[in-house]
Amino acid sequence: MSSRWSRLVLVMLFVIALQTTLFADLRPFGVAAQLVLLFVIASGVNHGVAIGAMTGLIAGLMYDFVLPTPVGLVSLVLGLAGATAGLLIYFFRQPTLWMKVVAIAVCSVLGEIYYPLAQAVVGIDGWLQLRLIKVVIVVAICNVIFSPIAILLSRWTLADRKLTV
Amino acid sequence: MAAGQSTRRRAIILLVLTSIILITLDLQNSSAISGLRSVFGVVFRPIESTTRVITRPASNIWNGIVNYNNVLDDNDRLREKIAQQEGATIAAAASVRLSQELLALNGLPTLAGINAVTAQVIGDSPSNFSQTIEINQGSESGIRVGMPVLNAAGLVGKITKVSTDRSVVMLITDPDFALSIKVVNAPRQATTTTIARSNAAVPSPVVPVEPDANSDSATVASTTTTTTTTTIAGFTPSVTTLPAAPSGVSSITVPLASDLAVRETGVIEGRGPTRQPTVRFISNALRFGDIQTGVPIVTAGGSRSLSPPDILVGTVSRVVERVGSAGPVLEIELVADLSNLSFLRVLLYQPITEKVAP
Numbered sequence: 001m002s003s004r005w006s007r008l009v010l011v012m013l014f015v016i017a018l019q020t021t022l023f024a025d026l027r028p029f030g031v032a033a034q035l036v037l038l039f040v041i042a043s044g045v046n047h048g049v050a051i052g053a054m055t056g057l058i059a060g061l062m063y064d065f066v067l068p069t070p071v072g073l074v075s076l077v078l079g080l081a082g083a084t085a086g087l088l089i090y091f092f093r094q095p096t097l098w099m100k101v102v103a104i105a106v107c108s109v110l111g112e113i114y115y116p117l118a119q120a121v122v123g124i125d126g127w128l129q130l131r132l133i134k135v136v137i138v139v140a141i142c143n144v145i146f147s148p149i150a151i152l153l154s155r156w157t158l159a160d161r162k163l164t165v
Numbered sequence: 166m167a168a169g170q171s172t173r174r175r176a177i178i179l180l181v182l183t184s185i186i187l188i189t190l191d192l193q194n195s196s197a198i199s200g201l202r203s204v205f206g207v208v209f210r211p212i213e214s215t216t217r218v219i220t221r222p223a224s225n226i227w228n229g230i231v232n233y234n235n236v237l238d239d240n241d242r243l244r245e246k247i248a249q250q251e252g253a254t255i256a257a258a259a260s261v262r263l264s265q266e267l268l269a270l271n272g273l274p275t276l277a278g279i280n281a282v283t284a285q286v287i288g289d290s291p292s293n294f295s296q297t298i299e300i301n302q303g304s305e306s307g308i309r310v311g312m313p314v315l316n317a318a319g320l321v322g323k324i325t326k327v328s329t330d331r332s333v334v335m336l337i338t339d340p341d342f343a344l345s346i347k348v349v350n351a352p353r354q355a356t357t358t359t360i361a362r363s364n365a366a367v368p369s370p371v372v373p374v375e376p377d378a379n380s381d382s383a384t385v386a387s388t389t390t391t392t393t394t395t396t397i398a399g400f401t402p403s404v405t406t407l408p409a410a411p412s413g414v415s416s417i418t419v420p421l422a423s424d425l426a427v428r429e430t431g432v433i434e435g436r437g438p439t440r441q442p443t444v445r446f447i448s449n450a451l452r453f454g455d456i457q458t459g460v461p462i463v464t465a466g467g468s469r470s471l472s473p474p475d476i477l478v479g480t481v482s483r484v485v486e487r488v489g490s491a492g493p494v495l496e497i498e499l500v501a502d503l504s505n506l507s508f509l510r511v512l513l514y515q516p517i518t519e520k521v522a523p
Binding site for chain 2: 013014016017018019020021022023024025026027028030031032034050051053054057058060061062064065066067068069070071072073075076079112115116119122123124125126127129131135139
């Protein structure tokens with residue numbers, strides 16, 4: 001069990017680094033693609049509610065340390081997004097790739113809505129605007145484009161490999 | 166299997182509780198959270214720097230594809246603007262120098278007396294829900310939380326987080342941004358009074374000058390010197406002391422009290438990247454008169470303000486009247502272009518109330 005989570009921490013360091021450098025610069029229509037959110041949702045879609053939630057909470061906690069918002073906020077948001085992704089796929093016995101991609105698109109929209117809602121809950125107002133519509137659409141499209149890579153990466157990262165001697 | 170699920174459930178509950186505790190601590194500005202951020206920064210910065218170097222070509226390709234036409238248009242527009250402003254800059258520099266000398270003579274604080282650090286923008290906010298940028302100077306350069314950040318045009322934001330060699334700047338457009346400002350409303354009339362002195366001991370009578378409604382400039386003439394003062398809408402007419410004439414006659418142009426630009430204080434608040442910041446709490450006092458679009462907004466300063474006075478913030482683009490005694494809300498067009506920031510200046514300014522005694 002420990003190996004997948006330590007692998008997750010290492011992978012997340014690089015995912016967050018990509019998010020704060022390349023994906024902070026590339027802003028189609030002025031919106032930054034959310035790579036960390038994509039990875040968490042892909043984990044939920046691949047491995048179910050519990051793993052999705054845990055991945056979101058751990059990845060969010062790491063991401064929190066580079067964001068200016070209160071530490072712990074993104075952790076809760078991504079935990080919820082990961083769990084939602086797991087729930088969407090829960091009712092299908094063997095979801096196809098396309099079902100996973102659709103689930104990623106839906107959860108990307110929800111994840112981007114959870115964040116300003118959580119900010120409003122802790123008193124950081126002003127982000128629930130009409131611009132949110134543009135943000136969720138662009139983030140969902142970007143996440144759909146990168147979803148095959150994210151699914152593969154999360155599958156490799158969270159694979160339950162038992163160490164044998 | 167059941168044991169594994171139980172462990173995961175416990176881990177999730179533990180992580181959720183940890184997150185809630187961390188949010189609570191961070192909202193209380195706990196130093197433990199700052200320490201955790203610093204520790205994470207030590208581990209994360211080298212990885213981020215390496216990633217930045219590796220991904221730079223991809224960023225450049227993207228910017229080349231997306232922004233090429235905009236850059237060409239901007240170049241043409243800026244060349245035109247430079248040509249227009251070359252002459253005005255010389256006159257403005259002279260006025261600024263004169264203003265600073267006068268402020269220094271009267272013992273008033275000026276921006277020229279505040280040390281500044283030049284910094285380069287190294288990153289945008291990775292989130293879509295915060296208006297921040299990262300700069301490449303930190304506490305090593307004397308930067309502290311709260312210090313104002315400017316570019317060549319005017320105020321850009323303030324420092325919100327500082328590490329050893331980096332800082333995070335919250336832009337004016339962030340909904341969390343608030344700063345006390347002054348609205349410099351234009352005078353209702355444009356009359357000036359000339360006081361001519363034959364010598365210091367014997368004052369001459371006040372000679373009113375008829376207002377010139379067709380012109381923006383007032384001309385003061387004496388037997389020896391002619392000075393032309395250009396009145397910029399919304400700014401206090403400058404007080405010019407002419408050099409003493411050979412006979413000892415000097416002339417001072419003094420605006421009437423009613424002609425002086427009226428200043429009222431308010432608070433500027435950001436409203437996100439797509440909406441202009443607003444100024445609230447401007448009392449609808451009679452002395453203030455009607456607020457005109459185009460009047461300048463400058464920082465108010467004061468012992469509790471995080472910013473020194475008279476940094477240009479923007480101009481009023483729209484006045485939204487409100488019912489009752491609440492006063493109008495002003496929408497502000499910022500002078501700084503926040504979408505295209507590269508080099509910034511951090512004023513190493515702390516209000517007296519924030520300074521730590523040695």
